[in-house]
Amino acid sequence: MQPFHHPIQRTATPATPESPAYEKESHIGSELATRQARIAADDVVKEYESKRNRLDRGLESAAYLLGHLKNFNTQEWSIRYPHLRTPESDQHASTSARPAMARRTLTFADEPLSETGVVLNETPTARRTVKRSLTLAPSSADAIAGSASDASPLTTETASHEDEDFSILKLDLNMGATRQAKSLISHLEKQSISALLDNRLAASLDHVGLLRKRIWDTQSRVLVSGDVNAGKSTLINALLRRVEVMPTDQQPLTTRFVEVVSAKENNGKEEIHLLRNGVKYKATDPSTFDVQSLDKLEDMVTDMAADADSPPVRVFLKEAATDLANPSILHNGVVDISLIDAPGLNRDSVKTTANFARQEEIDVVVFVVSAANHFTLSAKEFIWQAGHEKAHLFIVVNRFDQIKDKERCRRLVLEQIRQLSPKTYEDAADLVHFVDSAKVALVGDDAGDDLDDMFSHLEHSLRSFVLVNRAKSKLGPAHNYITHLLADIELLASANTLVATREREAARAEVERVKPVLEQMKKGKDGLDEKLVVAEEETVERAASRTKLGMERALERVARGELAAPAPGVALPSYPGLLGVWDYAYDVKRALLASIDFAISLAHDDARQITVGGVDRVIAIADETLPSDVEKSKRVFNPNAMFYARPARPQSRRSSSIHTAGLGLASQSHLVEVSIADIIDIQHHLFIARSQLPQQQAPSSSNELVPFSAEMSGLGALAVGALTLSSKTIGLRHVLDSAAKITELASSRVARRWAGPVIGVVAAGAVAYIIYDLPRSIPRNIGRHLQSTLLISSGPLGSDAEFVPFPDAQSTQVSREVRKVMRMAGADVRDRFRGGYEAKADVVRLSEETEKRASRALAMFADVEKRVEDIREVVGSKL
Numbered sequence: 001m002q003p004f005h006h007p008i009q010r011t012a013t014p015a016t017p018e019s020p021a022y023e024k025e026s027h028i029g030s031e032l033a034t035r036q037a038r039i040a041a042d043d044v045v046k047e048y049e050s051k052r053n054r055l056d057r058g059l060e061s062a063a064y065l066l067g068h069l070k071n072f073n074t075q076e077w078s079i080r081y082p083h084l085r086t087p088e089s090d091q092h093a094s095t096s097a098r099p100a101m102a103r104r105t106l107t108f109a110d111e112p113l114s115e116t117g118v119v120l121n122e123t124p125t126a127r128r129t130v131k132r133s134l135t136l137a138p139s140s141a142d143a144i145a146g147s148a149s150d151a152s153p154l155t156t157e158t159a160s161h162e163d164e165d166f167s168i169l170k171l172d173l174n175m176g177a178t179r180q181a182k183s184l185i186s187h188l189e190k191q192s193i194s195a196l197l198d199n200r201l202a203a204s205l206d207h208v209g210l211l212r213k214r215i216w217d218t219q220s221r222v223l224v225s226g227d228v229n230a231g232k233s234t235l236i237n238a239l240l241r242r243v244e245v246m247p248t249d250q251q252p253l254t255t256r257f258v259e260v261v262s263a264k265e266n267n268g269k270e271e272i273h274l275l276r277n278g279v280k281y282k283a284t285d286p287s288t289f290d291v292q293s294l295d296k297l298e299d300m301v302t303d304m305a306a307d308a309d310s311p312p313v314r315v316f317l318k319e320a321a322t323d324l325a326n327p328s329i330l331h332n333g334v335v336d337i338s339l340i341d342a343p344g345l346n347r348d349s350v351k352t353t354a355n356f357a358r359q360e361e362i363d364v365v366v367f368v369v370s371a372a373n374h375f376t377l378s379a380k381e382f383i384w385q386a387g388h389e390k391a392h393l394f395i396v397v398n399r400f401d402q403i404k405d406k407e408r409c410r411r412l413v414l415e416q417i418r419q420l421s422p423k424t425y426e427d428a429a430d431l432v433h434f435v436d437s438a439k440v441a442l443v444g445d446d447a448g449d450d451l452d453d454m455f456s457h458l459e460h461s462l463r464s465f466v467l468v469n470r471a472k473s474k475l476g477p478a479h480n481y482i483t484h485l486l487a488d489i490e491l492l493a494s495a496n497t498l499v500a501t502r503e504r505e506a507a508r509a510e511v512e513r514v515k516p517v518l519e520q521m522k523k524g525k526d527g528l529d530e531k532l533v534v535a536e537e538e539t540v541e542r543a544a545s546r547t548k549l550g551m552e553r554a555l556e557r558v559a560r561g562e563l564a565a566p567a568p569g570v571a572l573p574s575y576p577g578l579l580g581v582w583d584y585a586y587d588v589k590r591a592l593l594a595s596i597d598f599a600i601s602l603a604h605d606d607a608r609q610i611t612v613g614g615v616d617r618v619i620a621i622a623d624e625t626l627p628s629d630v631e632k633s634k635r636v637f638n639p640n641a642m643f644y645a646r647p648a649r650p651q652s653r654r655s656s657s658i659h660t661a662g663l664g665l666a667s668q669s670h671l672v673e674v675s676i677a678d679i680i681d682i683q684h685h686l687f688i689a690r691s692q693l694p695q696q697q698a699p700s701s702s703n704e705l706v707p708f709s710a711e712m713s714g715l716g717a718l719a720v721g722a723l724t725l726s727s728k729t730i731g732l733r734h735v736l737d738s739a740a741k742i743t744e745l746a747s748s749r750v751a752r753r754w755a756g757p758v759i760g761v762v763a764a765g766a767v768a769y770i771i772y773d774l775p776r777s778i779p780r781n782i783g784r785h786l787q788s789t790l791l792i793s794s795g796p797l798g799s800d801a802e803f804v805p806f807p808d809a810q811s812t813q814v815s816r817e818v819r820k821v822m823r824m825a826g827a828d829v830r831d832r833f834r835g836g837y838e839a840k841a842d843v844v845r846l847s848e849e850t851e852k853r854a855s856r857a858l859a860m861f862a863d864v865e866k867r868v869e870d871i872r873e874v875v876g877s878k879l
């Protein structure tokens, strides 16, 4: 970039002392040239203002954008921090092949092992700016969520090559770029990275504010340096149009830095501020300086005790009245210039002055050289040292009036400049001025329109140069910053757009996958309930009815004097004879009770089997209704745990109830006790007799009260067995028929005579038969008693509780137990169904939220990209 934009005078090749155009370009004695220079300077001012205003608008928009991003990052979406790397395979390939479309490997700081192949597009825009964006590389479009596979950047040394990615928003994550440090990144979570980014955005926001202030800062500092006695002070006086305000002399004079500032900055008061070493000067804080009156200026400037390292002096001076044609050098509407008179260069001061000149705040270095002496060694050294930062110098060749052979002098000086500062030489027409400062200085504010053309040209050039340099020193960094910031934001937006797209797609796929299942489950819910209820009812009903039937049959067998069920180790005892009849009855009773207990346990086994079937049915219902990914049941049905009798409380009266788990009848004393009726059941025989009589009169009535009528008629026969003289069952009717015949017989005299002995024989026969039949009748008696006890009274002894027949009690207990299991199995399925449903509903809800958030992020990042483009258009690609 040219340091000084001069639309009229710009030539393709720099003017040299030898060139014919030189006279014209150097503006010596040309009024036209002076006017042109003035116009050019005005253009520079306008251009400067326009650039500054555009930059300010750009910075303002960037600040809004940063604020927006920052809020979005903390409140809506954790912005991911991308790393771009040139794939290893492309590192050696020709980069110039397709510079606008470069393949990169994209990773994120919180997920460094997951790589995505992308293409970094650099698209030129209408305003000749370049828009950066990322798209998925075609070949890896579907390999977004990569794996920590072979080409991991953390596993190979060569792959650790970092590409250009961020400059302003760079997070200090991989300090030193060592692999160890890099591996630390992987430990950082998304949230931590996002928080780091938040800090970075906040810092950038602050910096943008600072830059905005800086570009509006009108203060500009011009250092006037040069050899001893070159005429620096005289030049400053001339620029201020003040006669001898800065002390001048033929002998070396200025011993310290003196900054000349417009008195307007000190409320119009002319005075001196003597700065203090080591204290930061603040014009508004009197404690940071000492005040001296202006008449002390000469003493201070020429103080022999001071040198270039002494604290500087600030002098507030009023400028001579200026007009529009020759605006004040200190105030020209755009910048406020302060002129710094430096001590003359010598071996001691050259280094300090060069350092001073290199300061960032020094916008322009005016180097004053005496036309008579040209560049001394100190001058050369100064230019060489200061030239590192200030490539362009403003050179004033003073005392030109004293030179006779002006051409030769000019030629020699320019030649020296060419060697010392080539950049300055390139713009010699604007940057090198041959003048007579003393003349202007001596005339002071009377100069007016008669001002020396050369000096006028110098002034305009200096003003323009200050502005151009300000553009570089103040606008340049701001422009540079915003350009890089926009590129960073663009990269962030672009990479996060990829992430958001990926998340949105994944969320959509998830919703599409889960929502139909959820709907299906919703529809199937009532059906499931119904099926479970039916399964439970049917299972319970089946188990209960089978138990009841089983128990009834068991009791029927017992009533026949048989074991209720073939219990292992339980058998009816063998008859020990008449003397042991009591013990026999006792043992029979115990055996029958034990067999009932066993029958109960068989019924329980049966109920277990039925329950297993029921539970299987519930499992089948679950399998057909619940989606396959619903959590499997953690419950395992253990049929053996059914009918588990909890240890009864010893004092509990219910413990003696035959309700109690249906077990232990054989150990219940009231049941085991043997009564005489168990041995000879006279009552039963009479009952049979009574029940048979009406049957004789009403043969159609049933014998419901006594089940198993065939057996009962047998029992009846036993009672009157003696009458029939036969052990064969003949039926009660026949017995009574026989009795009638006997009665008829007895009515006759013959019969009466025979009756006594016959009855005696019959009675003896009956007794003999009863005794003979005891081994068979005792089990039947006992069984019958047990049956009737259990059928009629199965309630707890001595309690007023309900009396439930034993089979019903057993069936109730079984149904209760089966229902418990079935309820549990059903509840388990319902729980799993509910859990699965809720989990699916959660997945759908979260996925929908993710989708919405990703959509919002996509809209946001699209907006960010658009705004970046807009800002870029405002500030331009170049300053």
Ligand SMILES: Nc1nc2c(ncn2[C@@H]2O[C@H](COP(=O)(O)OP(=O)(O)OP(=O)(O)O)[C@@H](O)[C@H]2O)c(=O)[nH]1
Binding pocket: 226, 227, 228, 229, 230, 231, 232, 233, 234, 235, 247, 248, 249, 250, 251, 252, 253, 254, 343, 344, 345, 398, 399, 400, 401, 402, 435, 436, 437, 438, 439
């Ligand atoms: N004829 C003529 N004399 C000049 C010109 N510029 C400066 N002088 C004289 O040169 C002498 C030195 O000028 P100063 O302005 O004091 O020089 P300086 O560079 O400030 O000197 P130090 O502060 O000592 O470094 C003074 O007597 C000036 O009048 C000029 O352009 N033409």
